[in-house]
Amino acid sequence: MTAAPAEDDDRARGAPGVGGVRNEVGGGVFFHAVIQGRDVTVRLPPRIEPALSGLPAPSPAFTGRDTHLERLLHDLAPGRPGAGAVLVTAVAGLAGIGKTELAVQAAARALCEPGWFPGGALFTDLFGYDPERRVTPARALDGWLRALGIPVEHVPAETDDRARLFRSVLAAHAREGRRVLVIVDNASTIEQARPLLPTDGVTAALVTSRHTLDLDARLHDLDTLTDTDAVELLRRSLLAARGPDDTRVDDEPDAATAVARMCAGLPLALHIAAALLADTPTRPLTTLAAALTGEHTRLKRLRREDRAVRAAFDLSYRHLDPDHARLFRLLPLNPGPDISTEAAAHLAHTDVTDSALYDTEELLQDLARAHLLEPAPVWGRWRMHDLVRLHADHHGHTHTDADQRPLARTRLHTHYRTTTEAAATHLKTLTGSPDPRFPDRAHALTWLDAEHPALIAVATAAPSLGHPETTTTLARTLAEYLDQRRLFGDWITVTNAALTVFRELGDRRGAGMALNDLGLALRKVRRFDEAIDA
Secondary structure, eight states: OEEEOOSSHHHHTTOTTTTOOOEEEESSOOOSOOOOOEEEEEEOOSOOOOOOBOOOOOOTTOOSOHHHHHHHHHHHSOOBTTTBOOOEEEEEOSTTSSHHHHHHHHHHHHHHSTTTOTTOEEEEEOOTTOTTTOOOHHHHHHHHHHHTTOOGGGSOSSHHHHHHHHHHHHHHHHHTTOOOEEEEESOOSHHHHGGGSOOSSSOEEEEEESSOOOSSOEEEEOOOOOHHHHHHHHHHHHHHHHOTTOOHHHHOHHHHHHHHHHTTTOHHHHHHHHHHHHHOTTOOHHHHHHHTOOHHHHHHHSEETTEEHHHHHHHHHTTOOHHHHHHHHHGGGOOSSOEEHHHHHHHHOSSOOHHHHHHHHHHHHHHHHTTSSEEOSSTTEEEOOHHHHHHHHHHHHHTHHHHTHHHHHHHHHHHHHHHHHHHHTTTOGGGSOOOTTSSSHHHHHHHHHHHHHHHHHHHHHTGGGTOHHHHHHHHHHHHHHHHHTTOHHHHHHHHHHHHHHHHHHTOHHHHHHHHHHHHHHHHHTTOHHHHHHO
């Protein structure tokens, strides 16, 4: 740039008759104000080379995500004529589920596709759930604008102005055939992510978050790995760290499967387990499996100096307000594989009214959006990842008095007992009037079908929790249902649990009734000798 100084204000403004102002701008794209003066000549190079190589290195241990990767690549591909492209793709899931790694893998492969993103990629980790490292949109935009070649003195101070300039730069790159891929990692809120998203209708963006954010994006929810994929991740991680001589996963397949299952398919937990093994090449997998066996110490063991499962979960937990945090802490009191909205409402409320049900449903949906809870395949039921359950239960024990956990458990057991008794009245129509809580037999069976895994879990766990009456009542009231549905294994299990309670109480009449039911159940599975003994 060359500029002759203005001789006076009129000439600087280009007043007629005073020689005027001659500006010449040639080549390239210019994104800030042009300084005016006499004989100013601005020439830009035909192309500004931005710093677009900040993508983290993909992990060599990546596995088990072929379907998700294929879907992301389909979204990131340039739009076909008349079809249009997916411009914003959002990957959401539990802490440690592998969202960042999936995004990095997809971005790396997309950048290798000819013509997809010739302009390169911009990546930022917003640390949205870490209050000490959280990156504001303004700070992220400042870094990106500098990476795109904008001089620091021309980067605006306000976030909105930076966002407008950023989008203009991306649009200009797209017009010149240099489409850029934008990766926004670890955003916690809509407000943190939205200013970083392009709006030119061509540039693509990939967002990851522990929450399902409303960004008008194509949504991808990431689930845990299968046992097979989890074992493969362990194997690849050890090979990457120690080389082909480390064959422990292949040599100890049972122990490897046990470790994978105790990590519950969570990639973060699996990577930590692999790192603990890699630290000591002579350590057998059986010793790690033994160390992770105890539920109350498992999260403590799944840590290393730089990473910890519990610490990752804590960052999500700290974002909860008191009502959400209380329900989160109470949910592990239900021992079944999932819980209904109604049962959760009994945990949370003394009086379960229609309003309380709706309030509980909203809290559960919010926890699901935060991926601290998962909606079950059937609407109205919710489930927790195994390690998240341990994390929630840990916090629950530290808030026992504040949350009134014993009373909440009592309310839950009372709900299961009384509702099962009401449903059972519809299965034996000759023993009295059916309970009006259910309109007919079909509705009663639907409830029992949905709740039966939880009911069996509650019945078998209840004695150790100080609720033996729950076991004995459910064993009696579930007998007809379990017989009609031919769930004989569950019938034997719950009846044996009740028999143990009756014998410990010295209740010979109750024990006799349980033995009679046990004999009937054993006969159904053709264990005739045991049935006769009972």
